[in-house]
Amino acid sequence: MMMNDSPQEWPEPIIRVQSLSESIKGSNSIPERYIKPISERPNSNNNMISDDDCINIPIIDLKGVYSEDPKIRALTLNKISEACKEWGFFQVVNHGVSHELMDMARETWRKFFHMPMEEKQKYANSPKTYEGYGSRLGVEKGAILDWSDYYYLHFLPFNLKDFNKWPSHPPSCREVVDEYGRELVNLCGRLMKVLSKNLGLEEECLQNGFGGEDIGACLRVNFYPKCPRPELTLGLSSHSDPGGITLLLPDHNIPGLQVRRGHSWITVKPSPHAFIVNIGDQIQSTE
Numbered sequence: 001m002m003m004n005d006s007p008q009e010w011p012e013p014i015i016r017v018q019s020l021s022e023s024i025k026g027s028n029s030i031p032e033r034y035i036k037p038i039s040e041r042p043n044s045n046n047n048m049i050s051d052d053d054c055i056n057i058p059i060i061d062l063k064g065v066y067s068e069d070p071k072i073r074a075l076t077l078n079k080i081s082e083a084c085k086e087w088g089f090f091q092v093v094n095h096g097v098s099h100e101l102m103d104m105a106r107e108t109w110r111k112f113f114h115m116p117m118e119e120k121q122k123y124a125n126s127p128k129t130y131e132g133y134g135s136r137l138g139v140e141k142g143a144i145l146d147w148s149d150y151y152y153l154h155f156l157p158f159n160l161k162d163f164n165k166w167p168s169h170p171p172s173c174r175e176v177v178d179e180y181g182r183e184l185v186n187l188c189g190r191l192m193k194v195l196s197k198n199l200g201l202e203e204e205c206l207q208n209g210f211g212g213e214d215i216g217a218c219l220r221v222n223f224y225p226k227c228p229r230p231e232l233t234l235g236l237s238s239h240s241d242p243g244g245i246t247l248l249l250p251d252h253n254i255p256g257l258q259v260r261r262g263h264s265w266i267t268v269k270p271s272p273h274a275f276i277v278n279i280g281d282q283i284q285s286t287e
Contacts, residue, residue: 006128011141014124014134017149019117021225033145034233042265043231056269057259057276058083063094065194081198084279089259091274096190097183099273102249104172105180111170113149113223123167125152131165147233149223155181156217177219185217187275188245195283206283210244224256241280248276 017034024030060083064076083090112120125132127139135149151167154160167173192206199205207215224235235256250257252270259266268276 007139008126008128010127010136011139014136016117016120016135017145017147018113018223018225021227024228025226028228030147030227030229030233034147035229036144036233036237040234040237041232042234053269055266057087057266058090059271059274060090060092061094062092062096062190065190077194077198080194084195084198087259087261088279088284089268090277091268091271092191092277093271093274095187095275097187097275101176101180101183102273104176106249106251108170108173108176109151109221109223112151112167112173115169119169123151123165129154131162146236147224147227147230148235149225151221151223153177153219155219156185157211157214160216181217181219184247184275185215188217188247191245191277195279206244210282216243240284241278242282243280244282245280246278248278250276 020031058079060076060079062076064072064079067073067076080090120133123133125134130137130152131154133149133151136143136145153165154162163174166177189207192210193203196203196205196207204212210216222236227233227235238260248257250268250270252272252274255267255269257268257270257276259268270276
């Protein structure tokens with residue numbers, strides 16, 4: 001959440017990475033603004049990437065949490081506990097969110113990012129709240145930028161939910177995103193109960209710790225245009241998530257997410273219609 005004294009405007013003109021990508025199509029160079037220092041580049045010695053196709057973050061069948069067989073329940077809870085300790089990431093299948101809704105959400109945002117620029121610009125964001133259509137984070141003038149555009153929305157609590165910031169096109173966008181958001185909030189609630197159990201706490205402990213019925217939730221959609229020099233830049237700089245839980249809906253046809261384990265970065269192989277669960281800083285510090 002941005003503070004109330006955040007600046008109203010960006011320190012310099014915003015360039016949409018999607019437009020930049022289209023303007024330099026066929027070129028073999030990118031603007032210096034997007035070239036990462038050598039130590040931060042994907043293939044630097046400090047960012048060793050494991051190319052072992054057998055390594056992946058754990059995939060957990062969430063149905064086991066609700067099994068009538070106590071052994072299966074215990075085994076599933078243990079798998080989640082180990083994934084949190086060893087990775088901080090795991091994938092969940094049989095999570096209760098319909099595959100059709102997941103596909104609709106992904107396709108709705110794909111359509112948004114391929115709308116004419118003048119339509120998307122109506123939702124341009126500012127550093128005041130970051131809500132809306134954006135292309136950079138932070139207000140440092142001359143900063144090295146990521147090769148991506150995004151859309152950011154507040155979902156909960158309800159007093160922060162501003163439908164004026166939600167795209168009205170494609171026509172079904174608001175309805176799809178609202179339903180999708182509700183389903184993911186419910187899934188996060190179920191996962192926090194599991195994490196509470198694994199920590200030896202009451203089921204509702206983490207949920208209550210994050211505000212109970214007034215829990216906060218937001219949605220961010222990242223769009224990564226084609227880049228002629230991907231070895232020089234990053235779609236999203238390395239980071240950890242500051243909240244409790246992040247649920248990621250990847251494009252399973254194009255693996256891109258990498259997670260750090262030890263001294264290596266592992267490219268996640270998304271399972272079809274799975275969510276990638278990222279345990280955020282606030283829960284990691286609890287453990």
